Amino acid sequence: xxxxxxxxxxxxxxxxxxxQALRGVSMQVSAGEVFGLLGPNGAGKSTLVKILxxxxxxxxxxxxxxxxxxxHKPTLRRVGYLPEHHKFPEYLTGSQVLDFYGALxxxxxxxxxRRTEELLEIVGLSAWRHKKAGGFSKGMRQxxxxxQALINDPDLVMLDEPTDGVDPVxxxxxxxxxxxxxxxxxxxxxxxxxxxxxxxxxxxxxxxxKGVVVSQGTIDELTAYGRxxxxxxxxxxxxxxxxxxxxxxxxxxxxxxxxxxRLASGAxxxxxxxxxxxxxSEPEAVQGVIDAxxxxxxxxxxxxxxxxxxxxxxxxAVTDPVTGRTLSPGAHxxxxxxxxxxxxxxxxx
Amino acid sequence: xxxxxxxxxxxYRALSAKKLFWIVLVLSGLVVAVFAMVGVTPEGISILxxxxxxxxxxxxxxxxxxYKAAFVTLGIKFWxxxxxxxxxxxxxxxxxxxxxxxxxxELTLSKPIGRLRLFLTKYVAxxxxxxxxxxxxxxxxxxxxxxxxxxxxxxxxxxxxYTVLFFSYLFSVCAxxxxxxxxxxxxxxxxxxxxxxxxxxxxxxTTLMYFQERSAYQVESGTRQLESAERALAEAxxxxxxxxxxxxxxxxxxxxxxDVQARAxxxxxxxxxxxxxxxxxxxxSETIELLDRTLTVSADLxxxxxxADSQAFGRNDPPVNEREVQKRVAERIRxxxxxxxxxxxxxxxxxxxxxxxxxxxxxxx
Numbered sequence: 001x002x003x004x005x006x007x008x009x010x011x012x013x014x015x016x017x018x019x020q021a022l023r024g025v026s027m028q029v030s031a032g033e034v035f036g037l038l039g040p041n042g043a044g045k046s047t048l049v050k051i052l053x054x055x056x057x058x059x060x061x062x063x064x065x066x067x068x069x070x071x072h073k074p075t076l077r078r079v080g081y082l083p084e085h086h087k088f089p090e091y092l093t094g095s096q097v098l099d100f101y102g103a104l105x106x107x108x109x110x111x112x113x114r115r116t117e118e119l120l121e122i123v124g125l126s127a128w129r130h131k132k133a134g135g136f137s138k139g140m141r142q143x144x145x146x147x148q149a150l151i152n153d154p155d156l157v158m159l160d161e162p163t164d165g166v167d168p169v170x171x172x173x174x175x176x177x178x179x180x181x182x183x184x185x186x187x188x189x190x191x192x193x194x195x196x197x198x199x200x201x202x203x204x205x206x207x208x209x210k211g212v213v214v215s216q217g218t219i220d221e222l223t224a225y226g227r228x229x230x231x232x233x234x235x236x237x238x239x240x241x242x243x244x245x246x247x248x249x250x251x252x253x254x255x256x257x258x259x260x261x262r263l264a265s266g267a268x269x270x271x272x273x274x275x276x277x278x279x280x281s282e283p284e285a286v287q288g289v290i291d292a293x294x295x296x297x298x299x300x301x302x303x304x305x306x307x308x309x310x311x312x313x314x315x316x317a318v319t320d321p322v323t324g325r326t327l328s329p330g331a332h333x334x335x336x337x338x339x340x341x342x343x344x345x346x347x348x349x
Numbered sequence: 350x351x352x353x354x355x356x357x358x359x360x361y362r363a364l365s366a367k368k369l370f371w372i373v374l375v376l377s378g379l380v381v382a383v384f385a386m387v388g389v390t391p392e393g394i395s396i397l398x399x400x401x402x403x404x405x406x407x408x409x410x411x412x413x414x415x416y417k418a419a420f421v422t423l424g425i426k427f428w429x430x431x432x433x434x435x436x437x438x439x440x441x442x443x444x445x446x447x448x449x450x451x452x453x454x455e456l457t458l459s460k461p462i463g464r465l466r467l468f469l470t471k472y473v474a475x476x477x478x479x480x481x482x483x484x485x486x487x488x489x490x491x492x493x494x495x496x497x498x499x500x501x502x503x504x505x506x507x508x509x510x511y512t513v514l515f516f517s518y519l520f521s522v523c524a525x526x527x528x529x530x531x532x533x534x535x536x537x538x539x540x541x542x543x544x545x546x547x548x549x550x551x552x553x554x555t556t557l558m559y560f561q562e563r564s565a566y567q568v569e570s571g572t573r574q575l576e577s578a579e580r581a582l583a584e585a586x587x588x589x590x591x592x593x594x595x596x597x598x599x600x601x602x603x604x605x606x607x608d609v610q611a612r613a614x615x616x617x618x619x620x621x622x623x624x625x626x627x628x629x630x631x632x633x634s635e636t637i638e639l640l641d642r643t644l645t646v647s648a649d650l651x652x653x654x655x656x657a658d659s660q661a662f663g664r665n666d667p668p669v670n671e672r673e674v675q676k677r678v679a680e681r682i683r684x685x686x687x688x689x690x691x692x693x694x695x696x697x698x699x700x701x702x703x704x705x706x707x708x709x710x711x712x713x714x
Contacts, residue, residue, distance in 0.1 A: 015713065053459035056713040076461040083459070087452030089359065091366030103355030104460035148456070 002030040005156050005187035006052065008063035008070070012211075013047050013056065018334040021047040022058075023211040029204070031155075034178055034188040036202035038195060038310070040318050040327065044211040045191045046084055049158050052189075053081045066156055077106055080149035084160040084191070086141070090134025094125050094144055097133050098151050105152040112151065119147035122177065124170075138165035146174065150181075157181060160191040175201050195310040205310065207317040209327060214317050219310065226308035227281035231290065233274050234299040243271050246296040263289070274301075281305075352462050353470055360444075360474030364481070369440045373433060373482055380428050381489040385497060389415040413500030420490050420505060421644050429483060429512050430637045437479045437516060438523060438540060443533030444475045445524045450531070454714045464710040472524055472702060479516040483509050504644060511640035514691065518631035519544055521698040525705040528712075544633065551634045554623040555682070561620050562677045563669055564613035571606035571667035578602050609667060631694040635682075639690050642683070 006029035013022040021044045029035040037045050050056035054071055061070050068075040088097050095116050102112040120126045123143035128136070133144060142165050149157055163171045178188050178201050192198050198205060199219060206216035215222055233243065247269065262268055268279035269289075276293075278286050283305075290300060308316075318327045364370045388395040389412050393403035410418070448454065448471055457467065487508045495501040522543050527536035578599045585592040 050455065050714075053455070055455045055458045057711070073461050073463055076459060079459070081455070081459040083452065083455035085452045086456055087450065088456075089363065089453070091362055092359075096362070100355055100359055101456060101460065103351050104457065104462060106351055106461055108351070 002032060003067075004064075005029050005031040005033075006035075006063070006065050006189065008048075008061070010060060010062050011048065011051060011058055011070075012060045013044070013051060014059045014334065020211055020334050022051075025208070025211070025213050027206055027213055027216060029187060029189060031187050032182065032185050033203040034182050034190065034201050036190045036192065036198035036205040037208060038192065038198060038205060038314055039208035042210075043208045045208055046160055048208070049081070049160055049189070049191060050083075053079065053158065055083075077152060078155045080152060080154035080157040082145045082149040082157075082159045082162055084164065086145050088133040088141065088144065088148075090132060092133055093130050094120060094133060094136075095129040097144060098147055101148045102151040107152050115151050115153065119150055123147045124173065139167055139170055142166050143170065146177070154186070156187045156189065158189040158191075161193065162190065163192065163194055163197055171197065195314055199310040205313075207314060209317055215313075219313075222313055223308045223310075224281065226306075226312060228306050229278045229280065229283075229286045230302075230304045230306050231276040231278065231286065231293070232301040232303075233276065233293055234301050243274065243276060243298075246293065246298065247271075247276075249296065277306075352460075352466075356467075356470045357474050357477070360471075360477050363444070364440070364478050367440055369436065370478065373436045373440070374485060376436075377428070377433065377482060377486040378489065380424065381486065381493055384416065384419055384424070384490060385493045387419070388412070388497060413494070413498040413502075416494040416498035417500065417502060417505075417644070420494060421641055424486070424490055425508060425512075425640060425644070426637060429486065429508065430515065430633075433482060433486070434479070434512075434516055434519070435541070437482065438519060438537060441475050441478050441520060442523050442527065442537035442540065444471070445527035446531050446533045446536065449528065449709075449714060451714070458714060465706055468706045468709045469702070472520075472705075475520055475524065476513055476517055479520075480509065480513050483512045507643045508640060511636060511643070514694075515633055515636040515640075518633055518636070518694055518698050521701040521705070525701050525708075528705050528708055547630050547633055550623060550627050550630060551632065554620065554627050555678070557616060557620040557623060558681060559674065559678050561613065561616045562674050562681070564609055564616055566669050566674050566677070567609045567667040568606065568613055570669070571602065571609050574667055575599065575602045575606050605667065628693055629697060631697045632690050633694075635685070635690045636694060638682070639687055 006027065008025060008027045011022050011025040011027075012020070014020050025044070025048060027048075037048070039045050047056055051058045051061065052065055052070060054073065054076065058070070063070045065072075066075050066078055089100075092100060098116040098119060099112050102115065103109075107115065116129075117126075120129050123146055125140060125143055125147070128140065133141065136144060142162065146159065146162055149159060163174055166174060175197065178190075181188055182203075188201075190198060190202065202219065204216065204218050205222065206213050207222075208214070263278065263280075263285060265280065265282075265285050267285055268277075270277040270279070276289070278289060280286065286303070290303065293300060315326075319325070320327070386397050389405065389407045389410060390400055391407050393401050393406050395401070405415070407415070448457070458464065487505055491502070491505050494505070519540055523536050523540040526539045527533065530536055530539070578595065582592055582595040582599050585595050
């Protein structure tokens with residue numbers, strides 16, 4: 001089993017005004033993985049990262065980061081951090097920015113110089129090394145920020161919205177960089193609203209809603225609930241009846257027209273026009289269906305395995321299962337009336 | 350050490366990126382250039398190649414003393430203690446608000462450096478502006494006094510630590526207000542207000558001290574007058590003369606003495622309150638006066654500042670020797686040791702800086 005880079009239990013933070021940004025967060029991030037933290041605005045994602053980087057003091061916290069208690073300053077030598085909406089001193093040039101933050105991270109001078117050159121090359125800012133950061137575009141500042149987070153060659157990199165303001169080419173470069181970091185055994189902790197990007201690079205994700213982690217695991221584990229196969233058919237010229245009727249004749253569905261179709265394995269079957277949806281992730285379970293449909297003279301146009309996207313997962317997390325309403329953004333305020341669509345407990349999901 | 354050096358290097362880069370830093374440096378150069386342009390001749394004062402007849406000439410005031418006096422009165426008391434300090438405050442008021450601004454502070458706090466050390470280093474680095482300005486100004490003045498006045502006076506360099514010390518009192522208040530308000534403009538305006546209040550307390554205290562000494566002198570002279578009148582009355586009574594007029598004079602002088610004593614008591618009480626307030630506040634004016642004192646002694650200028658011999662009498666009050674009163678006030682001020690002036694001011698500064706550091710260490714950003 002991989003050692004844990006981050007192991008948190010019952011982390012809570014209440015700001016002034018009884019704003020409960022975190023309400024007992026427990027989270028594990030394995031060393032060497034790319035971990036994504038997602039959640040709506042005000043969910044507490046940035047507060048959690050700020051607690052890990054000692055920018056914010058927790059109200060309560062039991063946990064360790066890179067083997068040391070959270071808040072242990074010397075451990076931050078091994079941590080790189082890119083805050084959201086970061087701001088560099090405008091009077092510093094690109095290389096001076098990296099040198100300054102490298103020095104604060106206690107990187108020796110010779111190593112700083114070497115890393116500065118390497119990183120500016122990696123993030124595509126070599127030509128801008130002697131230009132003032134105040135004149136950089138948002139995307140360039142973001143690239144410089146990522147270089148800054150890597151100046152100390154950290155074991156754990158925390159990036160808050162790393163692709164914010166970056167063009168598609170830059171995003172691809174950042175994704176490649178993250179994959180490379182993972183390949184070098186580094187742990188990457190990502191905070192992002194861009195779910196498709198997280199999906200592309202993350203090994204595991206956690207979803208946080210109103211200061212509580214409502215689910216965490218690999219994307220495969222979290223999306224298992226909605227996996228299905230979609231079979232699209234094209235009725236043959238001589239085929240008799242509709243798709244549901246064909247299913248009934250094949251003994252794959254209930255006898256009555258109104259019955260909910262269900263396979264013998266228990267997997268649900270749903271028909272919408274020429275598309276048949278079979279609620280299973282097992283390929284064996286759909287073979288009989290395909291055979292039966294072909295026997296009925298139907299032509300199979302396509303068979304696709306469908307997995308819920310991270311966005312589906314996210315929307316599920318922020319939607320009340322009973323009312324169907326999405327949660328209002330923002331942190332939980334102690335004593336305030338409960339959100340009518342407040343986050344259901346993790347076990348309910 | 351790497352971190353401290355980086356913070357100081359960053360502070361220098363931040364300063365050199367400010368136009369105001371260079372403007373103040375150029376203005377300092379202009380002030381020194383004016384020193385260099387003005388000279389003293391046997392007939393009067395020279396400005397470049399023009400000579401003006403004036404009561405101040407090299408017979409009264411040799412060139413070396415002329416330049417040293419100009420440095421103390423114009424360079425220190427006017428330029429460094431007022432104009433350059435206000436410009437320095439304008440330049441440095443935003444240091445802490447910029448440092449803690451959202452997006453910038455996260456980058457710094459996430460590094461392996463303790464908050465207390467980070468704040469204190471940043472605070473000391475904030476004094477770099479005034480240190481550089483005063484060092485350059487003093488070095489240039491040293492050269493002008495040496496070359497034009499023929500006196501090489503290393504004692505002038507006392508201006509650097511004293512002026513930095515004086516500025517640090519104000520900067521501690523400015524840093525505290527900058528942290529609390531997060532606004533450079535608010536910090537600057539409130540610091541100027543605090544400076545004005547400190548200056549006001551100092552002025553009120555020294556003014557009351559003058560009246561206190563004046564009253565004390567009047568009590569002494571009034572007592573002497575009363576005793577003299579009483580003696581004259583006793584002698585008249587012994588001689589069997591009509592002493593009604595003398596008796597009236599004794600009663601009149603006794604009443605005036607009682608008035609003056611009552612006034613002296615009130616002044617003593619009020620001066621006591623103001624002195625207590627002043628003790629806990631930083632002594633900006635007195636620190637500069639301390640520098641003035643140090644430079645005056647080291648540059649042998651003591652006779653120049655001696656108060657004029659003047660004598661003034663109130664209409665009804667006992668007579669006052671103004672020169673004697675001013676001398677006594679000067680003695681009392683000089684009796685305040687540098688340790689008291691600097692020590693109590695540094696205690697104030699330490700308390701403000703520690704309070705600010707405590708707030709900084711506990712705040713969530």
